[in-house]
Amino acid sequence: MSAGNGNANGDGGFSFPKGPAMPKITTGAKRGSEICHDDSGPTVKATTIDELHSLQKKRSAPTTPINQSGAAAFASEEERQKIQLQSISASLASLTRESGPKVVRGDPAEKKADGSTTPYAHGQHHSIFTPDLGAVSDSSLKFTHVLYNLSPAELYEQAIKYEKGSFITSNGALATLSGAKTGRAPRDKRVVRDATTEGELWWGKGSPNIEMDEHTFMVNRERAVDYLNSLEKVFVNDQFLNWDPENRIKVRIVSARAYHSLFMHNMCIRPTPEELESFGTPDFTIYNAGQFPCNRYTHYMTSSTSVDLNLSRREMVILGTQYAGEMKKGLFSVMHYLMPKRRILSLHSGCNMGKDGDVALFFGLSGTGKTTLSTDHNRYLIGDDEHCWTETGVSNIEGGCYAKCVDLSREKEPDIWNAIKFGTVLENVVFDEHTREVDYSDKSVTENTRAAYPIEFIPNAKIPCVGPHPKNVILLACDAFGVLPPVSKLNLAQTMYHFISGYTALVAGTEDGIKEPTATFSACFGAAFIMLHPTKYAAMLAEKMKSQGATGWLVNTGWSGGSYGVGNRIKLAYTRKIIDAIHSGSLLKANYKKTDIFGFEIPTEIEGIPSEILDPVNSWSDKKAHKETLLKLGGLFKKNFETFASHKIGVDGKLTEEILAAGPIF
Ligand SMILES: Nc1ncnc2c1ncn2[C@@H]1O[C@H](COP(=O)(O)OP(=O)(O)OP(=O)(O)O)[C@@H](O)[C@H]1O
Ligand SMILES: O=C([O-])CC(=O)C(=O)O
Ligand SMILES: [Ca+2]
Ligand SMILES: [Mn+2]
Structure with missing residues (x-):
């Protein structure tokens, strides 16, 4: 038994040997022979652990001095915050009861000095807003914490x-x-049909706008707002859409999850502290109560999910889905309504720019390659999914990218x-x-795994995300039939025909319920998001491409050597070479031949690509199957286009005729 060590006693505990006291350890007694060195470095200023913790976080000072001369001249930071909270309280107001909930800034879990977590209206806390009205419901007795x-x-x-x-x-x-939803639910999208939207929007067969009435919208809005107010805390994001300063839209997103708040932080444009200071009232508000279902006894509700757009109220309500893409694409729908009113074309496209300022647009349905191909190490990224084309050029609507990760x-x-x-x-x-x-x-x-990141996470992002008029308009299709050529040069009428058709073989997962690639036609390469008739957007695109002399291309990022199951997806490296040749202008100078049925102009050679794949018939071993499949796809195009045959496109009747003639002929 060695002295100083604890001994196991009979009970399995420890006891220390009794005896003379251990010699006290002294330090620094004899210089040069210390066994323990002195630990007395600089000490912290705190005397208690709470005080120590309070030192760790530096208070965020108001980021800019309050502008006394500008429009947003507030007496104090305190007053500014109060006005901001008042605006948030108004956003969260139940429209059948109180004027708005009591709101307070900050995390409810963060204890105040007195140990309490609940603020009092007459307390000293400066970021509180309490409406004057008396309490008529329990929810008006509590505070809603706002994480702004x-x-x-x-x-x-x-x-x-x-x-x-x-x-x-x-x-x-x-x-x-x-959660349960891992893709958008287009069948659960509803748009309020009222006196204004009745005549303005595209309704009926083929339209993504499934109607709901104003009253039902209010029922769902109340449900969402009550849910959000029942929570201890909500997240509020005040951000912007559209990098074009003249057509910027202020959006507010109220949500219940940090996931949703971070997603929108990344996807919308992030205001500077100065811009936030003068944010004022939002132009559009999203109520995301996605964890809470809609009530299926409510008229128009066919599932427990509902994504409701009310353009007159400038509001969107989300119930029964936590898939964050609903917010992003809901706002995109709003832009598809607001922008054409200003004669601005909104586009479901990626966009990038070369070193010489040549801009390319990448249209395509989900999973066809907009994000993958617009993110190009040799070019500046303007945006990956949503753009506007104005009189002066292009602008990204968003502040981030949403890439497929599979x-x-x-x-x-x-x-x-x-x-x-x-x-x-x-x-x-x-x-x-x-x-x-x-x-x-x-x-x-x-299958639809995703990454949402701010656009500046791409090293060659073009900030601000704007550019001059496009030179190339690239239509992407992921052709599961494997009969569309890897690249075709299109004339204007063909570009319009394929833009209106919006063909792809939908890649599994992004839209709820689709598990295998199937042929899909989605007008303007994004029928799920457009608000007006497709020919309205097509006419604007035709007019812009014509006046700018832009060239149209159709690129198949799908199958080669046979249909899905037999052939393979075209190598991304090959598609990139094709895209490079479009950007550089070299493809424009290539030799072309015309294909049967679709009448595409296809190049006979592209540097870095085996020439035989450029004409699909060469890569199919079963030539008969190839011909049959080509005819089958041609038939599907024709059938799909029937609904558009009776519509005039633009002011020019001649263009309409040309577009109708630009489809497959057999
Ligand atoms: N030849 C190819 N060209 C382009 N993408 C390809 C090719 N082969 C495979 N892929 C894959 O296809 C997917 C294209 O998805 P991408 O995110 O670019 O779609 P998207 O058009 O941006 O769709 P969404 O609108 O849903 O965001 C990526 O996962 C990419 O790796
Ligand atoms: O909206 C989504 O979930 C993803 C996307 O970009 C699209 O489907 O076009
Ligand atoms: Ca994308
Ligand atoms: Mn998209």
């Missing part, structure tokens, strides 16, 4: 503390789950790979439980 435009770091903490399924992956991204590889898509880092939202991906390394090939949750 939180930073990514704060949102990470909120998500990890309070939202199941939130994790930090090894690359620093925030992995989240969107089978993502560092080697094939390095810029997207590197954009997945701290701040990025990673939806529905699977990762190693220990290392937190993401396995992008794992589709256990969904």
